[in-house]
Amino acid sequence: xxxxxxxxxxxxxxxxxxxxxxxxxxxxxxxxxxxxxxxxxxxxxxxxxxxxxxxxxxxxxxxxxxxxxxxxxxxxxxxxxxxxxxxxxxxxxxxxxxxxxxxxxxxxxxxxxxxxxxxxxxxxxxxxxxxxxxxxxxxxxxxxxxxxxxxxxxxxxxxxxxxxxxxxxxxxxxxxxxxxxxxxxxxxxxxxxxxxxxxxxxxxxxxxxxxxxxxxxxxxxxxxxxxxxxxxxxxxxxxxxxxxxxxxxxxxxxxxxxxxxxxxxxxxxxxxxxxxxxxxxxxxxxxxxxxxxxxxxxxxxxxxxxxxxxxxxxxxxxxxxxxxxxxxxxxxxxxxxxxxxxxxxxxxxxxxxxxxxxxxxxxxxxxxxxxxxxxxxxxxxxxxxxxxxxxxxxxxxxxxxxxxxxxxxxxxxxxxxxxxxxxxxxxxxxxxxxxxxxxxxxxxxxxxxxxxxxxxxxxx
Amino acid sequence: xxxxxxxxxxxxxxxxxxxxxxxxxxxxxxxxxxxxxxxxxxxxxxxxxxxxxxxxxxxxxxxxxxxxxxxxxxxxxxxxxxxxxxxxxxxxxxxxxxxxxxxxxxxxxxxxxxxxxxxxxxxxxxxxxxxxxxxxxxxxx
Numbered sequence: 123x124x125x126x127x128x129x130x131x132x133x134x135x136x137x138x139x140x141x142x143x144x145x146x147x148x149x150x151x152x153x154x155x156x157x158x159x160x161x162x163x164x165x166x167x168x169x170x171x172x173x174x175x176x177x178x179x180x181x182x183x184x185x186x187x188x189x190x191x192x193x194x195x196x197x198x199x200x201x202x203x204x205x206x207x208x209x210x211x212x213x214x215x216x217x218x219x220x221x222x223x224x225x226x227x228x229x230x231x232x233x234x235x236x237x238x239x240x241x242x243x244x245x246x247x248x249x250x251x252x253x254x255x256x257x258x259x260x261x262x263x264x265x266x267x268x269x270x271x272x273x274x275x276x277x278x279x280x281x282x283x284x285x286x287x288x289x290x291x292x293x294x295x296x297x298x299x300x301x302x303x304x305x306x307x308x309x310x311x312x313x314x315x316x317x318x319x320x321x322x323x324x325x326x327x328x329x330x331x332x333x334x335x336x337x338x339x340x341x342x343x344x345x346x347x348x349x350x351x352x353x354x355x356x357x358x359x360x361x362x363x364x365x366x367x368x369x370x371x372x373x374x375x376x377x378x379x380x381x382x383x384x385x386x387x388x389x390x391x392x393x394x395x396x397x398x399x400x401x402x403x404x405x406x407x408x409x410x411x412x413x414x415x416x417x418x419x420x421x422x423x424x425x426x427x428x429x430x431x432x433x434x435x436x437x438x439x440x441x442x443x444x445x446x447x448x449x450x451x452x453x454x455x456x457x458x459x460x461x462x463x464x465x466x467x468x469x470x471x472x473x474x475x476x477x478x479x480x481x482x483x484x485x486x487x488x489x490x491x492x493x494x495x496x497x498x499x500x501x502x503x504x505x506x507x508x509x510x511x512x513x514x515x516x517x518x519x520x521x522x523x524x525x526x527x528x529x530x531x532x533x534x535x536x537x538x539x540x541x542x543x544x545x546x547x548x549x550x551x552x553x554x555x556x557x558x559x560x561x562x563x564x565x566x567x568x569x570x571x572x573x574x575x576x577x578x579x580x581x582x
Numbered sequence: 583x584x585x586x587x588x589x590x591x592x593x594x595x596x597x598x599x600x601x602x603x604x605x606x607x608x609x610x611x612x613x614x615x616x617x618x619x620x621x622x623x624x625x626x627x628x629x630x631x632x633x634x635x636x637x638x639x640x641x642x643x644x645x646x647x648x649x650x651x652x653x654x655x656x657x658x659x660x661x662x663x664x665x666x667x668x669x670x671x672x673x674x675x676x677x678x679x680x681x682x683x684x685x686x687x688x689x690x691x692x693x694x695x696x697x698x699x700x701x702x703x704x705x706x707x708x709x710x711x712x713x714x715x716x717x718x719x720x721x722x723x
Binding site: 141146148149150151152153154166168169170171172173174175176178198213214215216217233234236237240243244245 | 631632635636637638639640641642650654665667668669670671672673675676677699
């Protein structure tokens with residue numbers, strides 16, 4: 123065995139050592155976690171042996187470092203060397219302690235110090251879930267746990283080199299955080315709906331739960347670093363309960379990583395990636411998730427990077443071209459289908475009197491108007507499950523849109539004006555009919571209400 | 583209850599274990615198995631269970647548990663290598679293993695505990711079994 127430089131002492135200064143678990147073992151312990159009578163963590167790490175004794179390095183570990191070590195954020199080397207003093211003890215096979223030595227960390231035999239990246243490479247024993255739950259809520263520990271599920275993003279000012287600074291403007295940092303949070307919160311709601319839609323027969327209940335989830339798990343800022351502006355955010359999965367629902371608990375634990383993978387790591391220059399987003403999310407969902415993100419990515423003053431918790435590997439997320447942006451977030455507009463100028467004999471039937479003159483071969487545009495999205499104004503719109511088809515006519519320079527089943531008849535001096543009128547009428551009847559109980563409605567209106575509920579996928 | 587066919591039956595009985603040894607779902611089976619070894623397969627520690635090595639690594643006065651009388655094996659050489667690679671460098675040096683031995687186990691060799699997630703299992707040898715006859719060097723670690 124190696125010679126140890128230090129002061130021999132009578133006993134280790136830890137009373138009532140109680141074994142928690144062998145963290146590393148092979149045909150016997152290699153690294154073992156104990157607690158003493160005060161509840162402090164004490165590690166025994168096998169470092170040497172001879173014919174009759176095994177030598178152990180004994181050192182204290184605080185709860186946060188224990189957590190970091192088990193979660194691969196701190197090496198065994200750092201765990202040991204952050205102590206000013208450690209102990210070595212030689213133990214025989216009857217567990218009799220000998221040669222207990224207090225060692226200044228600077229005098230520790232170099233080969234007893236683990237290698238640089240001596241991270242814990244095994245599964246964290248299940249008992250630690252309970253172990254950590256019993257630790258009082260230390261702010262740093264709370265943050266450490268949230269950082270486990272955090273998304274790390276960095277913005278780098280483009281003029282940094284030129285101006286000799288990597289500091290971002292405060293207002294831009296503020297906007298950046300607001301946009302990213304908006305994108306994430308919207309993703310949270312949308313992914314929750316996608317994941318749990320089958321659990322809800324009543325769409326209103328699903329919407330109410332979704333809103334609660336969005337509010338409860340608003341991301342918290344769990345890490346910041348200045349220079350380049352690096353931040354990490356995560357939903358508060360520690361203080362906020364998931365309602366005792368194991369499936370929701372599991373979902374919220376993974377949703378941040380999912381957001382990172384599905385959204386932040388999208389290559390917006392790749393047709394395949396863009397098509398995948400289009401297939402997975404509806405137009406309104408894409409708009410909610412991507413529009414705030416694109417504000418960030420297309421900011422001309424900084425570049426954006428996504429990273430993991432080590433912050434060592436940073437991946438640039440490139441700006442989104444106008445074509446791709448339009449493809450991803452422009453909401454579908456109504457289209458004129460079956461358009462055509464039809465010459466027909468128009469029979470005036472509106473007047474009570476039968477017309478004297480029959481206008482033969484008068485010009486009339488008779489077409490269909492089809493839309494999958496009803497846009498009312500900037501903040502209000504309806505995404506439809508199925509295209510809504512209306513009759514579109516131009517008569518005497520007036521544009522008409524008519525949907526007989528819903529009883530909507532709109533007109534305008536051009537198509538845009540007719541569309542706007544149509545959308546407002548749709549909005550009015552949707553809001554009126556769907557909020558009233560059936561008892562207050564006629565049979566005809568109940569039919570319209572049912573049709574509206576069937577038709578509307580998302581309303582905002 | 584101690585299985586009466588085990589090689590270390592008397593030592594296990596002396597421990598006064600209140601548990602089944604080996605575990606009740608340990609079974610006889612025919613399988614290839616892999617074990618860490620030194621370059622010289624005839625090294626006396628090669629097929630010696632940890633409980634009989636000198637000095638045994640122990641940190642508590644709890645009785646040597648049944649597992650210490652089993653031989654650590656893996657179901658594939660890759661799994662054995664992966665587990666070894668997870669140990670700190672100093673541990674690898676102290677264990678001293680440099681190779682992996684491969685051998686075929688038969689029901690007459692003993693009882694195998696269920697395979698763990700990383701491919702590890704223990705063999706509790708029957709009396710008169712000498713595994714050195716059925717193992718050979720497979721690869722370096």
